[in-house]
Amino acid sequence: MNVDMDTDDWLGCPTPLEMYQHQCSLLVEELVETERMLRRARANIAGLVQMNDLLMTGKAEAEGKLADALEKISMLEHQQPFGSVQSVKIVTEQRDYLFRENQRLLAELKALHELHPSSSA
Secondary structure (H helix, E strand, O other): OOOOOOOOOOOOOOOHHHHHHHHHHHHHHHHHHHHHHHHHHHHHHHHHHHHHHHHHHHHHHHHHHHHHHHHHHHHHHHOOOOOOHHHHHHHHHHHHHHHHHHHHHHHHHHHHHHHOHHHHO
């Protein structure tokens, strides 16, 4: 059965003009959504730029303080009124060594007491 009919005028089938109008309304909705997303993205970018400015200011302050501290350390290393920073490092190393040695001797003493518990009384 060969049926060749024009179906444009059937009920429920849109005309080409109606299809174009529907497509246009879909595109308008998509454009509105895109504009909303673009506004939100611009607001996010503005916030990020502001945060970056604050971070850069903080970084510059921290770098300035670091430079001052390094300069003070350098001055202290070159001055020797009561000894240098190096002598403080040496004393610190000696303290650490004596602490480790003390802990080792305490461990040995504890081991001896565990081997001979009656001699400790």
